[in-house]
Structure formats: C-alpha cells, structure tokens
Amino acid sequence: MAKSSADDQELRRACEAAIEGTKQTVVMSIRVAKGRGMWGKTHKLGRDMAKPRVLALSVKNKGQRTKAFLRVLKYSTGGVLEPAKLYKLKHLSKVEVLTNDPSGCTFTLGFDNLRSQSVAPSQWTMRNIDDRNRLLLCILNICKDALDQLPKVVGIDVVEMALWAKENTPAVSNQNNQQEGPAASTVTERDLKVTVEKELVSQAEEEDMEALLGTYVMGIGEAEAFSERLKRELLALEAANVHAILESEPLIDEVLQGLEAAKNCVDDMDEWLGIFNVKLRHMREDIESIETRNNKLEMQSVNNKALIEELDKLLKGLHVPTEYAACLTGGSFDEARMLQNIEACEWLAGALRSLEVPHLDPIYANMRAVKEKRAELEKLKATFVRRASEFLRKYFASLVDFMISDKSYFSQRGQLKRPDHADLRYKCRTYARLLQHLKSLDKNCLGPLRKAYCSSLNLLLRREAREFANELRASTKASRNPTVWLEGSTGSGQNVNAADTSTVSEAYSKMLTIFIPLLVDESSFFAHFMCFEVPALVPPGGTASGDKSEYNDDDPNDDDLGIMDIDDNDTKAGKHTGELAALNESLQDLLDGIQEDFYAVVDWAYKIDPLRCISMHGITERYLSGQKADAAGFVRLLLGDLESRVSMQFSRFVDEACHQIERNERNVRQMGVLSYIPRFATLATRMEQYIQGQSRDLVDQAYTKFVSIMFVTLEKIAQTEPKYSDLFLLENYAAFQNSLYDLANVVPTLAKFYHQASEAYEQACTRHISMIIYTQFERLFLFARKTEDLMYTIPPEEIPFQLGLSKMDLRKTLKSSLSGLDKSISAMYKKLQKNMTSEELLPSLWDKCKKEFLDKYESFAQLVAKIYPTETIPTVAEMREILASM
Known part of the structure; x- marks a missing residue:
C-alpha cells in the first residue's frame, strides 16, 4: 500500500511552521483535493476544478479544557503553506460521505455556526479509502x-469503520513507529485510534457481531440479501416480545394494584403532612412573637438600667453637700477657715460649670430639676x-486704719x-486665692473690691509720702542761693558759688529711690492680687529703674502670690487691652494725690537753688527710662509730670534771668563790658556741673535762650551811643569769647555762639578801625576814593585834567x-586808646589798625602810579618802616 500523506513528517513540520505563534499542536496533517461537486453536473472547468489543500487537526490546552481546530492550508505562489x-x-455537527462518488473518497463536513447555510459546503476528496477513514476516525476520536x-455520521457504516480500524491499527502503529517524526505525535495518533475503536464498538459487541457473522457467513451472497434477512428476524423478535408482554398482564395488574395502594398511602401522608x-x-409564628416580646423586654431592661445610672449621676451632680452649703451661706472668713472656704468655692464653681451645656448634655439643660438646681446654685x-x-472691704479698711493709727509706721x-x-x-x-475664686464666680464683684482696696491704700500711701517728704525737707541742710544771677545791679563782690546745694539733689533722688520702686511694687502687687490679666512689672532681682536701691533688700519675688490660674480657659496675660485700661484706671485711684508731695520737694529744691532743677531733671529721666511695663502706667505718668514740673521751674528761672538781662537795656549810658557776660560764664560753668x-x-x-537775649540786648545798648557802639560791641564780644573759651571746647551749643561772637567781634573791629583811620587821614583817602570812582568811567590819563584831581591837587x-x-x-593810636576799658585788647587792635592802614595806603600808591606816574610819594616799604618804629 502506498505511503499516506498523513505520515509525511515534512508536511507536518510545514503545517506547524504555518501556525507558529498560535500555541497549537498539530495532531494530523493530510493532503486533500477541494471541490464543489463535479460528479453528475456540468460546471466551468477553471472554477470548479479540484484544488490541492492540506487539512490539519490541531489542539490547544488551556487549563483543564482542550480546544480542537480543523485548519485548511493552501499553497502560496512560492510553494509555502499558509x-x-x-x-x-x-x-x-455532521460528517457525510457523498454517495455520488463511486470511490467513496469524497465527504463534506457540516458546521452549525456557518453564517450562510445556503452555500454548499466544500467537498473534500481523499486519495483512497484508507486516508478517508484515517482522517474521519481521528476527527471522531478528538x-x-x-x-x-x-x-x-451519514453515508458510512460505523461497523465497517470499526472493523477497518481494528485491522489497520497495528499497521498504522508500526508505520508510525518507523517514521522519523516526534514520538509525541505518534503516541497521540495511536491512542486516538485505539480510543475510537473502543468507543465505537465494545469488545463484547464485537464478539457478538463476529458470532452472528459466523452463523450467516456460509449463506451470505451479498450485503442486500443479508440486510433483508436481518430485518425479517428483527420483526420476528419484536413480535415475540409483544406476545411475552401480553402474557404478563396478571403480573401487571398486580403491580398496578400495589401502585394504587401505595398512591392512597401517599395521599394520606400528604394530608397529614x-x-x-x-x-x-x-x-x-408563636415562637417569633415570643422572641419579639422577649427582645423588647430585654432592651427595656437595658435602657432602664442605663437610665437609672444616668439619673444617679445627674442626682449626684445636683446634690449640695451640707458642709459646703453651710460654709457658703454662713461660714466665717477667718484665716483658719479659709481652706474650707476655698474648697467650697471650688465645689461651687465646678457644680455651676457641670450644669452648663458644654459639660452637660443639651437634653438635660431644660429639665425642671436642672433649672431649679441651677437657680439654687446661683443663689448660693x-x-x-x-x-x-463685704468682708474684704471691711478687712482692707481695718488693715489700713490700724497702720495709720500707729505713728511708728511713718517718718x-x-x-x-x-x-x-x-x-x-x-x-x-491670705485672701488672694479667695479673690481668684470670686473672679471665676462673678467678675462683676471685683470692681467694688478694687475700688475699696485702692481707696484704703491710697490714704496710707499719701500719708507715708507726706510724712517722708516733710521730714526729708526738714532734715536737709542747705543754704539758699540767690536767684539774681545775671542782674547787672548786683554788686561785683557777690560770690554766687559759695553755697553747696548738692544735698537738695540728694534729697530729691532719695525721695524717688524710696517711693518709685514702692509704687511700682504696689502696682504689680495690686495687678496680681486683684486678678488683672497683665504681665509682671518687675523682673526678679531688679527694680523698675534698673538701679539697685535700698528698697530692693526685700525678697525679689515679693509680689508672687503663690497662686495659679483657676480658669484654664482664661486668656493669657497681656492679651486684653480692656483689662489693661481697667488696671490703669484702678492705679489712678490707688496712687492719685501722691504726686503733690513730689511736687512739694521739687518746689522746695527750686527755692533753695534753681540750678538744681538740672540735676533733678536728669534723675527723673533716668527713672523714667526704666519704666517700660504697661501695668506701671501711673508711675510713668507720675515721672512724666515730675519731669514737666522740673522743666517748668527751670524755665521759670531762665525767664527770670533773661528778664534781668533785658533790664540792662534801661541804663542809657553804659561803657565797657556788661556785667552779665562774665556772670553768664560762671552760670554756664555751674550748669555744666549739674548736668547728669x-x-x-x-x-x-537754656543756653540758646540766654545767649540770644544777651546778644539782642547788647546790640540794643550799643545803638544808644552810635559814636562808641563799635568799641562797645568789640569789647563785650571779646569778653564773651574770653570767658567761654574753655566751655566752648567741650559744649557744642556754646561753641556755636562762640563762633557767632567771634564774627561779630571781627566786624566791630573792622568798622571801628576804619572810622579811626578815616578820621585821621580823611583828605588823603577821600582823594583816593574820588580817583577810584572815576576809573570806572574815564581812562586814567584823563583823570589829572578833572576838577580837583590835578597834579597840583595831589601835591x-x-x-x-x-x-x-x-x-x-x-594821634591815631591815642584815638584808638581813648574810651577803651579793656586795655588787653589794645595791642591786637593797634596791629589790626596798622595793617588796615598799610592796605589802604598800598591801594592809594597803586592809583598814583597808574594815574600820576611822574609824581613821587613815599613808598609802601617806607610807610611800613615808619609804622613799625611807632
């Protein structure tokens, strides 16, 4: 038998190459011819002629499932399968072998998912019956x-195919074993053939069929006769079966009766069921109702238990302990009882807070019991x-009254x-903590308490300041200095520097040293004691002024009340501007009136020595620069008022001194240096000593005001005698410079006036010297001025022909x-010396006079050389020698 194309390994490899990448395994590949029914009909040759194709069966394993495919491959122009x-x-769904093909090698495959069932399926023609059976068995097995x-399966006998499979299985297996293809393919095909054989016809059926065929093999001539014979025997067997069934009717009736009885039993049972x-x-339904009621009862029990617990908790909060109620309504405020009072306050604050909505469930807020209890607590x-x-107001007053009644507390x-x-x-x-709780209970109650405290303590502070100031002035020994510093009528023998008034400044400084820290500490203590939310005034270990004083010998933490904030929700210190304003208002009540005693010390010091205002002003400024805490606002105001008071008194002194200077203007005939000029130098020297x-x-x-009045008055006095005004001015300006030379080197303000006086002195000198020179040599320099004026209008050579300017006039x-x-x-020297009271100025003035005369004569000599070149006059060198010899 010719080798089948199904065993062609090259064909199988070509098919696998064509479907590479699809993860499918080729089980069988075989060459076929594709046609569309050439037998018995006439068709066009080119269209309906058989076409070579290759049918390939492939499988693909996907998990537990296996997918099987039938692939049709054709040859491309290059002979490659695609x-x-x-x-x-x-x-x-259908495998049909066509009866119009005498060879039996043509069949069709029908698929139920083809879109067009009207088109005739392709007809596949095999080379021989063996190839056909081999392909169809492989398809059926898969x-x-x-x-x-x-x-x-239509058009082919299954028994015939089973017999063919039995006969050809060994051969196929041997052929497959001899081929060079992969072992996996051979095993698969053989297993498929064996499986098909077992599935189509079992071993027992095969033996029966062989026995049957052996019985009739001798008489069978052809298949048709054998088939007819089998049909007749089948009919006979069926008739025998019917007869047997009819004979078994009694048995059937008995079975039916049993079935009827069983049916009745089943009906009865169904009724009972x-x-x-x-x-x-x-x-x-009863059980469900019972369970529902049981669940409701259980839930009600749980709710009642929770309600009882909640009510117990609420009642516990509403209960007022008898000891607290007695303490709040009628207890004593003695020091020994303060602990009980504080505990009662804490309980009351907590009870009131617990009845507020944030701490109490809103559903309880409108309960009658809660409202009544809240009203009761508010009444408490x-x-x-x-x-x-009421107790604290009386207590503050009693403390102060006790101290005021004891004179040993005061100076x-x-x-x-x-x-x-x-x-x-x-x-x-002792009562600081009580005030804290009073604030938490009712903030409005602090206002009257603060006023009562301020009113009581104000009496004590004013009494202390008054007694201290009186004794301070009485114990200070200092002789009074005259206030007539710059008056011209004062005798020259008066010694204005004789009295030492430093004790006055020391007394004022002591007053501030004692009372300013005291007032700052009292302000700080009051702010903390009366529960103002402000920062501390004095840092530990220091005073408000920044200086260590005798008042600081106390504990630096003297104002630490030893208490903490009760209400944690209160805003931190210094955050409320309203609190600060209220504190400053209370401090005004606390300390108001005490400034009068400070003013008295300032006025007393001014009467003794007005210049001590300078020292007091420096002391006040030093204390004022140290007051930076907002809560010590009144102390800053007090120091500011003191500074203004000192400045006002010193301005009063300056005004009086300026008035004394202006009174010199009334003296019409004054010569020489005015008395207030050297006295001003003395005054300025002492003022510099007092500066702190x-x-x-x-x-x-003060310097600016003094010197301005002095210069204005000097100019006015000089105008009363115009003939001697320049001499009067230069002597006084020179005296001003000489007396203030040392101070001008260290005081910038006096240096400015020194330079101003120097310029005025130079101008007065120039005017006075020019007047003396023109008086003595008037004709000479008048002739020079005329010629100089004509130089602007006519040429120099024409000037000698002018009237009064000829050469004869020159001679x-x-x-x-x-x-x-x-x-x-x-004569010029004597005139310069005449009426001069300051002899020390004469040498310098005479030198200036000679220099000025030489300058003017040199200008005259130049004019003569230019206008009268033929005339001879003394040369400038000769004139200089003559002046030098004088």
Missing part, C-alpha cells in the same frame, strides 16, 4: 475525548459673693522711715596828610 480557513471542531460530543405544616406554621453664689465682698522728726508693706501684703495674700546724663537738651535750650593833599606823619600816627 493558513486559509479555521474551523472549531466543537461546532462540527470530538469524543476532548469535546465530549460526536457529530452525526399538610396538617402538620399548618400546626408548625402556627407554632413558628450670690450669697457667698456678697458676704465675701518722724529726726528719723526718716522707709515705708514697709511686707506685713500688709502678707495679710492680703540726659539733661543736655534742657541746658542747651597839596600829600603835603597836608603826610607832613608830620609821626604825629598823625601817634
């Missing part, structure tokens, strides 16, 4: 094993606040007593002016 069509074997279904079902349904709070406020004659409030503060601290740090501006303003002028030159110069 896929043409793809069918899924799970849609194969459908049975992989897909669990078999297509309908129906009854039981109804009863069970009713019982189920009002009663306690009223009692505590006495011969003994300065520094105020000591340590005992007072210690007693007040920051008083520079005050003194500079006459020279003869009258330069003859007796020694006498003229001596």
Whole structure:
C-alpha cells in the first residue's frame, strides 16, 4: 500500500511552521483535493476544478479544557503553506460521505455556526479509502475525548469503520513507529485510534457481531440479501416480545394494584403532612412573637438600667453637700477657715460649670430639676459673693486704719522711715486665692473690691509720702542761693558759688529711690492680687529703674502670690487691652494725690537753688527710662509730670534771668563790658556741673535762650551811643569769647555762639578801625576814593585834567596828610586808646589798625602810579618802616 500523506513528517513540520505563534499542536496533517461537486453536473472547468489543500487537526490546552481546530492550508505562489480557513471542531455537527462518488473518497463536513447555510459546503476528496477513514476516525476520536460530543455520521457504516480500524491499527502503529517524526505525535495518533475503536464498538459487541457473522457467513451472497434477512428476524423478535408482554398482564395488574395502594398511602401522608405544616406554621409564628416580646423586654431592661445610672449621676451632680452649703451661706472668713472656704468655692464653681451645656448634655439643660438646681446654685453664689465682698472691704479698711493709727509706721522728726508693706501684703495674700475664686464666680464683684482696696491704700500711701517728704525737707541742710544771677545791679563782690546745694539733689533722688520702686511694687502687687490679666512689672532681682536701691533688700519675688490660674480657659496675660485700661484706671485711684508731695520737694529744691532743677531733671529721666511695663502706667505718668514740673521751674528761672538781662537795656549810658557776660560764664560753668546724663537738651535750650537775649540786648545798648557802639560791641564780644573759651571746647551749643561772637567781634573791629583811620587821614583817602570812582568811567590819563584831581591837587593833599606823619600816627593810636576799658585788647587792635592802614595806603600808591606816574610819594616799604618804629 502506498505511503499516506498523513505520515509525511515534512508536511507536518510545514503545517506547524504555518501556525507558529498560535500555541497549537498539530495532531494530523493530510493532503486533500477541494471541490464543489463535479460528479453528475456540468460546471466551468477553471472554477470548479479540484484544488490541492492540506487539512490539519490541531489542539490547544488551556487549563483543564482542550480546544480542537480543523485548519485548511493552501499553497502560496512560492510553494509555502499558509493558513486559509479555521474551523472549531466543537461546532462540527455532521460528517457525510457523498454517495455520488463511486470511490467513496469524497465527504463534506457540516458546521452549525456557518453564517450562510445556503452555500454548499466544500467537498473534500481523499486519495483512497484508507486516508478517508484515517482522517474521519481521528476527527471522531478528538470530538469524543476532548469535546465530549460526536457529530452525526451519514453515508458510512460505523461497523465497517470499526472493523477497518481494528485491522489497520497495528499497521498504522508500526508505520508510525518507523517514521522519523516526534514520538509525541505518534503516541497521540495511536491512542486516538485505539480510543475510537473502543468507543465505537465494545469488545463484547464485537464478539457478538463476529458470532452472528459466523452463523450467516456460509449463506451470505451479498450485503442486500443479508440486510433483508436481518430485518425479517428483527420483526420476528419484536413480535415475540409483544406476545411475552401480553402474557404478563396478571403480573401487571398486580403491580398496578400495589401502585394504587401505595398512591392512597401517599395521599394520606400528604394530608397529614399538610396538617402538620399548618400546626408548625402556627407554632413558628408563636415562637417569633415570643422572641419579639422577649427582645423588647430585654432592651427595656437595658435602657432602664442605663437610665437609672444616668439619673444617679445627674442626682449626684445636683446634690449640695451640707458642709459646703453651710460654709457658703454662713461660714466665717477667718484665716483658719479659709481652706474650707476655698474648697467650697471650688465645689461651687465646678457644680455651676457641670450644669452648663458644654459639660452637660443639651437634653438635660431644660429639665425642671436642672433649672431649679441651677437657680439654687446661683443663689448660693450670690450669697457667698456678697458676704465675701463685704468682708474684704471691711478687712482692707481695718488693715489700713490700724497702720495709720500707729505713728511708728511713718517718718518722724529726726528719723526718716522707709515705708514697709511686707506685713500688709502678707495679710492680703491670705485672701488672694479667695479673690481668684470670686473672679471665676462673678467678675462683676471685683470692681467694688478694687475700688475699696485702692481707696484704703491710697490714704496710707499719701500719708507715708507726706510724712517722708516733710521730714526729708526738714532734715536737709542747705543754704539758699540767690536767684539774681545775671542782674547787672548786683554788686561785683557777690560770690554766687559759695553755697553747696548738692544735698537738695540728694534729697530729691532719695525721695524717688524710696517711693518709685514702692509704687511700682504696689502696682504689680495690686495687678496680681486683684486678678488683672497683665504681665509682671518687675523682673526678679531688679527694680523698675534698673538701679539697685535700698528698697530692693526685700525678697525679689515679693509680689508672687503663690497662686495659679483657676480658669484654664482664661486668656493669657497681656492679651486684653480692656483689662489693661481697667488696671490703669484702678492705679489712678490707688496712687492719685501722691504726686503733690513730689511736687512739694521739687518746689522746695527750686527755692533753695534753681540750678538744681538740672540735676533733678536728669534723675527723673533716668527713672523714667526704666519704666517700660504697661501695668506701671501711673508711675510713668507720675515721672512724666515730675519731669514737666522740673522743666517748668527751670524755665521759670531762665525767664527770670533773661528778664534781668533785658533790664540792662534801661541804663542809657553804659561803657565797657556788661556785667552779665562774665556772670553768664560762671552760670554756664555751674550748669555744666549739674548736668547728669540726659539733661543736655534742657541746658542747651537754656543756653540758646540766654545767649540770644544777651546778644539782642547788647546790640540794643550799643545803638544808644552810635559814636562808641563799635568799641562797645568789640569789647563785650571779646569778653564773651574770653570767658567761654574753655566751655566752648567741650559744649557744642556754646561753641556755636562762640563762633557767632567771634564774627561779630571781627566786624566791630573792622568798622571801628576804619572810622579811626578815616578820621585821621580823611583828605588823603577821600582823594583816593574820588580817583577810584572815576576809573570806572574815564581812562586814567584823563583823570589829572578833572576838577580837583590835578597834579597840583595831589601835591597839596600829600603835603597836608603826610607832613608830620609821626604825629598823625601817634594821634591815631591815642584815638584808638581813648574810651577803651579793656586795655588787653589794645595791642591786637593797634596791629589790626596798622595793617588796615598799610592796605589802604598800598591801594592809594597803586592809583598814583597808574594815574600820576611822574609824581613821587613815599613808598609802601617806607610807610611800613615808619609804622613799625611807632
């Protein structure tokens, strides 16, 4: 037998190459011819002639499932196989061998998923019957094993195919074993053939068929006769079966009776089951009702228990302990009982807070019991606040009255007593915690308490300041300096520097040193004691002024009340501007009136020595620069008022001194240096000694006012005698410079006036010297001025022809002016010396006079050389020698 194309390994490899990448395995590949029914019909040759194709069966394993495909491959122009069509074997519904092909090698495959069932399926023609059976058996085996279904087979006998498979299985297996293809393919095909053989015809059926065929083999001539014979025998067997069935009728009746009895029993049982079902349904409904009521009762029990617990908790909060109620309504405020009062306050604040909405559930807020209890607590709070406020007002007054009644607390004659409030503060601290709780209970109650405290303590502070100031002034020994510093009528023998008034400044400084820290500490203590939310005034270990003083010997933490904030929700200190304003208003009540005693010390010091205002101003400024805490606002205001008071008194002194200077203007005939010029130097020297740090501006303003009045008055006095005004001015300006030379080197303001006086001195000197020169040599320099004026209008050579300017006139002028030159110069010196009271100025003035005369004569000589070149006059060198010899 010729080798089948199904065993061609090259063909199988070509098919696998064509479907590479599809993850499918080729089970069988075989060459076929594709046609469309050439037998018995006429068709066009080119269209319906058979076409070579290759049919390939392939499988693909996907998990537990196996997919099988029938692939149709065709040859391309290069002879390479390429896929043409793809069918899924799970849609194969029919395998039909065509009867119009006598060879039996042509068949069709019908698929139930083809879109067009009207088109005739392709007809596949094999080379021989063996190839046909081999392909069809492989298809049926794959459908049975992989897909669990078999297509309908038409036109071929299954028994015939099974016999063919049995005969050809060994041969196929041997042929496959001898081929060079992969072992996996051979095993698969052989297994498929064996499986098809077992599935189509079992071993028992095969033996029966062989026995049957052996019985009839002798008489069979052809297949048709054998088939007819089998049909007749089948009919006979069926008739025998019917007869047997009819004979078994009694048995059937007995069976039917048994079935009827069984049916009746089943009906009875069904009726009973129906009854039981109804009863069970009713019982189920009863059970559900009982469970529902039980659940409601259980839930009600749980809710009642929770309600009882909540009510117990609420009642516990609404209960007022008898000891607290007694303490709040009628307890004593003695120091021994303060702990109980504080505990009662804490309980009351907590009880009131617990009845507020944030701490109490809103559903309880409108309950009658809660409202009544809140009203009761409010009544307790009002009663306690009223009692505590009344007690504290009386307590503050009693403390101050006790101290005022004891004279040993205050300064006495011969003994300065520094105020000591340590005992007072210690007693007040006993009730600091009570004030904290009163604030948390009712903030409005603090206003009257603060006023009562301020009113009581103000009496004590003013009494202490008054007694201290009186004794301070009485114990200070200092002689009074005259206020007539710059008056011209004062005798020259008066010694204005004789008295030492430093004790006055020391007394004022002591007053500030004692009382300013005291007032700052009292402000700080009051702010904390009366629960103002402000920062601390004095840092530990220092005073408000920044200086270590005798008042700082106390504990630096003297104002620490030893208490903490009760209400944690209160805003931190310094955050409320309203609190700060209220504090400053209270401090005004606390300290108001005490400034009068400070003013008295300032006025007393001014009467003794007005210049001590400079020292007091510096002391005040130093203390004022140290007051930076907002809560010590009144102390800053007090220091500011003191500074203004000192400045006002010093301005009063400056105004009086300026008035004394202006009174010199009334003296019509005054010669020489005015008396207030050297006195001003003495005054300025002492003022510089009194300056302490920051008083520079005050003194500079006084200098400016003094010197301005002095210069204005000097100019006015000089105008009363115009003939001697320049001499009067230069002597006074020179005296001003000489007296202030040393101070001008260190005081910028005086240096400015020194330079101003120097310029005025130079101008007065120039005017006075020019007047003396023109008086002595008037004709000579008048002739020079005329010629100089004509130089602007006519040429120099024409000037000698002008009237009064001829050469003859020049000679006459020279003869009258330069003859007796020694006498003229001596007369000029005597005139310069005449009426001068400051002899020390004469040498410098005479040098200036000679220099000015030489300059003017040199200008005259130049004019003569230019206008009268033929005339001869004394040269400048000769004139200089003559002046030098004088």
